[in-house]
Amino acid sequence: MPSYYVASDIGGTFTDTVVIDDNGRVGRYKSSTVPDNPAEGVLGTLVDAAEERGVDLAELLADVETFAHGTTIATNALLEGRTKKVGLIQTRGFGDTLTTMRGFKGTGLEEEEIKRFRTLVKQPPAVPRSLTEEVTERVDYAGRVVCPLDEDDVRRAVARLRDAGAEVFAVSLLWSFANDAHERRVGEIVAEEVPGASVTLSSAFLPRIGEYERTLTTAVNAGLRPLLGASLDSFESTLAAAGLRTGPLLMQSGGGLATFAEAEKRAAAAVMSGPVGGVVASQYLGSRDQHRNIVTTDMGGTSFDVGLVLDERPVMSNTTLIGRDRLALPSVAVRAIGAGAGSIASVRGGVLTVGPESAGARPGPACYGRGGERPTVADADLVLGYLNPDNFLGGRLTLDVERARAAIEEHIARPTGLTVEQAAEGIKTIVDARMADLVRQVTVEQGYDPADFAVFAYGGAGPLHAFSYGAELGCPQIVVPLTASVHSAFGIGSSDLTMVEELSKPLQAPPGTTDYGDALPPDEIETAFTELQDKAARGLVEAGADRETVTFTRSVEIRFRAQIHVLTVSFDDGPITAEGVNAMVARFIDSYEGRFGKGSAFPEAGVEITTFRVVAASPVPRAELETGRLPQGVGSVAGPGSRRVFSDGEWTDAAVYRAEHLHEGLRIDGLAIVELPDTTVVIGSGQEAVVDRLGGIVIHNRP
Structure with a gap:
């Protein structure tokens, strides 16, 4: 029986799954994310994978060797304020640590928000002062006990927090990483006074210098643990009931996998679980094709994420930025803005803006026909002719061109006096410029020359837009990997x-x-x-x-x-x-x-x-990608077709290729569109592309 290596990535709009068999063949599957039951979206992709192989779901899952997973549960819970109420215990005299915080009011904000000086304020503390208690104790920098722990004081503090509504507890005492005896005893007292309560000790979870960052990260971890734990338990039991025999693994912000049990203890380390997968995948594929320096660009339905690979290593950060908080946990460095295919376009004060608000999976863009009425980037791409309405998600969802046109006309074209096509091109131009600006921030503003990097473009919408923002940056190559639509999931499955x-x-x-x-x-x-x-x-x-x-x-x-x-x-x-x-x-x-x-x-x-x-x-068991999968010639396959595309202010003809046209070494002159079952690749005017040995499409600017 074949063995399968499976990885899934649950995003804000779509759930992506990659299934690799022991011969290295890659299956790519997408379904709409189900926010109330994320496992349902994953099971939907696995049903498609099983049908493609002529087996039922239980048979497929029984032969899974490794199942790796990325999730946005922790991310969304933090950003939406849905964490558990944390009761925080600190050294007497230091209870205002989180309230004082750092003085950087612009942390985590986009440029336009930072410019609004009149409304620029610091974020609310992770734990309100009303749920913070101080206890009598003191340890110095060398770990020497200066003042013994007053246990009666601790019991009174725990009782006050319990009565104030604390659901979980965090303990962060001064210099506890040098001597953890007091924190451990406080944890024992909490267990005695509130049996069964979840407790996070900074000395066990994050024994490092930096009072504010350590306290913030410990508090965030405490609030996330029950939510992530419950979600992972539900996910694991759902898959086990469907036939999965192996314990699934969870992607961490630092770029590696952990068991679900370990991930629950370090819940704050999973807040970048999904986005880092694409950087890891780009490193893996880039090392096979001698791409030592890579700009990774992931355009999904909700956001645009950018990372770097330098000398075949992902660039790491000592901290993890989530919302407006900077956690003291190492992570693969990924910067994000609200610029995805579902980003909503609007006219404010006579100015056309795109994002950061997103239509999400429900109702989605107007062209989905699920009740969305406001225009998005996806609607603009459809009106401009880049998207084939009958090819979305492999034909499982037919896009409604008239709904897209109506949304753009009502909300953009009429208020600005533009035609629908001009308004749609304006939406695309703005979102492409925003993405190019973010790449400049990650490269030029950090002392790197984009000309020294290849751009890896992935996500559901990245291959369609990369020809534009990649050319604007002057990068020599734009690589759309075979795994583009499920690239983050592939990276999750390629991790250790x-x-x-x-x-x-x-x-x-x-x-x-x-x-x-x-x-x-x-x-x-x-x-x-x-x-x-x-x-x-x-x-x-x-x-x-x-x-x-x-x-x-x-x-x-x-x-x-x-x-x-x-x-x-x-x-x-x-x-x-x-x-x-x-x-x-x-x-x-x-x-x-x-x-x-x-x-x-x-x-x-x-x-x-x-x-x-x-x-x-x-290393986790995984299959190597199969090379030489593509045929060496197109044989009897009919030549590419064509479609009218609105580009640079006028309608023009673009060649249209399908998956069956592709073979290793095929050269494609732009303007051209490659329609794959799970994504669309655009080669712009003045560009040419070649298909590589793994089925990826490498775009170059013509000299």
Whole structure:
């Protein structure tokens, strides 16, 4: 019997699933997301996969070797304020930590919102002051007990929080990462006073320096755990009832998989579960085709997400931005704006705007015929002729051109005095410009030249719009992978089982240091990493990994002394030596000047290692992609057709190719449209494309 490797990604509009058999053949499936029951959307795609293979759903699921999953449950719960009520316990005198927060009012806002100075305010705290209690205790920076824990004080604080409506508890005491005894005892008292209550201890969940960030992240995690846990339990039981025999895995923000049990404990680490999958998939495919530097662009129904791959490694961030909060958890760096196929167009004050509001899956764009009346990007694409109304979702949903035209005419064309076609092209031009601007922010504003990068375009709408924003950026290649419509799901299925452990243990090299290997003792660094590696390896083994397969990536967060912000720098494999420490600091200085400009580094101030981090990974069984799948010639297949497209203010003919026309090495001159069962690819005027060995379409600008 064949084995299957399955991954799913539940987005705001569509649920994507990829099924790879043990011969490397890829099946791609999409269905509308069911917000009230996400597992239903996944089962819908799996039913399609089973029918395609001539088996029933139970037979397919019984032969699944690995099932990996990405979800927006944690993301949506945070953004919509649906988390559980958190009761927060802090050291006496520090209960205003979350209320004070950081002073950056623009964090998480789009540019237009930041410009509205009169209404620009800081976000509400993650936990209101009324649900925050202080207890008498104090530990100093070295972990020494300065003031013992007053247990009666703790019991009174827990009772007040319980009576105030706290449903879960978070404990974040000062310097608890240096000595966790007080936090552990507070956790025990909470369990005694409120049996069965969920408790998150910062010393167990996030033992790192940074009082505000640690407290914020611990509180967010506490509020998310019951919701994510319930969702994962329901998802797992639904799939098990349908015939799945293996335990599913969940994608984490850092780019690796975790068991559902581990994911529930670290719920805040799943807030970027879906978007990071596309970056991982781009890295995986790019490494096979010598694309070392990649801009990843994911245009779905709701948002446009951008990430980077540098030297075949995803660019990571020390923090995770969700809404207006920055969590102290490492993640694959992904920036997003509200610019998707479902983004709503409107005229405000005589100005045409697109997004960030989205029509979502229900009712969706006007052309879906599900009750949506406001025009969206998808409606504009249909009116302009880029979309074939009979080819959407492989023909399972017929798009209504007249509804799309009526929505654009009423809401855009009439208020602006434009024709329907001009209004539709205006919508497309604006959304393409917004996407190009975001890519510039991720590349140019970070010191990178887009000309050094290939653009990977994916998501349901990315392949249709990439020809425009990719050309505007001057990127030499735009790659639309075979897995474009389910690319994030494919990346989720291409990931390893991972465990991240970190610990803040500051080590300082004083001003004027030249021999960092002497000032930052290698044996202390080795000890810190060894402890973290042992802990991470135990976690993976408990999750079912073979200890012999576990590999480690070691890094530190390091900064110049007296500075606030840190950079993450890796350590080479092998024993820690003085030479290795000096090499690490040299890499830090190079990275710093690469980020902030030549001469910006200040080594004379000395450096400080703040946090040690270990990422342990164990490979998950997965199939390799099949190459040479495409035929070498079109044979008896009829030649491409044509369709009228409104481009640059006039109607013009575009060649139309279908999946059966494609073969390795095929060259396509623009203006052309490639209609695949699950997405549409556009090659613009002045561009040409070639089909690669994996079935991807690589677009170039003609010289």
